[in-house]
Amino acid sequence: MKNALINVEVHAGIATVFLNRPEKRNAMSDDMRTEFIRVLEDIAADNTIRALVLTGNGKGFCAGGDVAGMQRRMDAPAGEVAMNGWSRQQRVHHAVALLHTMPKPTIAAVNGAASGLGADTAMSCDFIVASDAATFTWSYINRGLIPDGGGMYFLPRRIGLPKAKELIFSGRTVKAEEALALGIADRTTSPDALLSDAQQWARELSAGSGTALALGKTILNQTFELTATEAFAQGSQAQGICYTSTEHRESVKAFLAKMADKKTASSTEHKQQS
Structure with missing residues (x-):
């Protein structure tokens, strides 16, 4: 403008x-x-x-x-x-x-x-x-x-x-x-x-999960005013939301797929050495 x-x-x-x-x-x-x-x-x-x-x-x-x-x-x-x-x-x-x-x-x-x-x-x-x-x-x-x-x-x-x-x-x-x-x-x-x-x-x-960033920042901004119990409670609620986020689900799927690929590659290499 x-x-x-x-x-x-x-x-x-x-x-x-x-x-x-x-x-x-x-x-x-x-x-x-x-x-x-x-x-x-x-x-x-x-x-x-x-x-x-x-x-x-x-x-x-x-x-x-x-x-x-x-x-x-x-x-x-x-x-x-x-x-x-x-x-x-x-x-x-x-x-x-x-x-x-x-x-x-x-x-x-x-x-x-x-x-x-x-x-x-x-x-x-x-x-x-x-x-x-x-x-x-x-x-x-x-x-x-x-x-x-x-x-x-x-x-x-x-x-x-x-x-x-x-x-x-x-x-x-x-x-x-x-x-x-x-x-x-x-x-x-x-x-x-x-x-x-x-x-x-x-x-x-900002490269990470936008959901986790937003929720984490909200709690961190209050850290000095909250008791440990209150911070833990807010953290539990926020983590529950993160569990349902697309970013979390996609990253876990990618991680598990990567682990499965490594396991398959390791098994193949073991068989070849045998």
């Missing part, structure tokens, strides 16, 4: 989603968020798409929330500020939740600055590949705010509570090398190779 705020390319089952406001370093406006939500819903429902790679057009990944939205919030009548803010938060959380619960692998290919909501959005993905030019900052504190795009949930789970507090309290910038060392990024690569490396990893991660 020409002039779309979110661009999507699909190749060999991998959807690459581009945040497309390069002149604003892909800052997330309300209109952009609406498009983003629609795209994520479409990808989640499309069984031909096996994985998602998220990146930004231009030099930045995502500069956070749009400044124009902040200005509208400041200009709103006092009696409407809280409700307007609450409504916008619901949309933010809906977008983040769609990315986090996407029933297929997701990779953020961070090509430049990921600031505030941009850093939170990257963290909402299963994995992060950072360009050598990438930076991360939870700079909310500089605006008198707290991370509202999932940062307070995702960041401690990636790097531990004390270090997450340090980054959120200070709002300092983390470069790619430190991001890898801390565990914010899972891999780093050159700017030229970023997208191809992320897409190749997406292909590798």
Whole structure:
């Protein structure tokens, strides 16, 4: 779609989603968020798409929330500020939740600055590949705010509570090398190779059963909140579904056929030697 705020390319089952406001370093406006939500819903429902790679057009990944939205919030009548803010938060959380619960692998290919909501959005993905030019900052504190795009949930789970507090309290910038060392990024690569490396990893991660991936991801996302008993119970239910899946049945048939062929070949070789 020409002039779309979110661009999507699909190749060999991998959807690459581009945040497309390069002149604003892909800052997330309300209109952009609406498009983003629609795209994520479409990808989640499309069984031909096996994985998602998220990146930004231009030099930045995502500069956070749009400044124009902040200005509208400041200009709103006092009696409407809280409700307007609450409504916008619901949309933010809906977008983040769609990315986090996407029933297929997701990779953020961070090509430049990921600031505030941009850093939170990257963290909402299963994995992060950072360009050598990438930076991360939870700079909310500089605006008198707290991370509202999932940062307070995702960041401690990636790097531990004390270090997450340090980054959120200070709002300092983390470069790619430190991001890898801390565990914010899972891999780093050159700017030229970023997208191809992320897409190749997406292909590798999504090569297995889509059913098992979706069910396993759903449980893994809750692991820190569940008791062992609850995790085992959910796992039992999910495995029951996997037993009935086409992928499982076909893979078992193929495995048994392969074993039978090996047994026949071994028996033939034994007879020839005798």
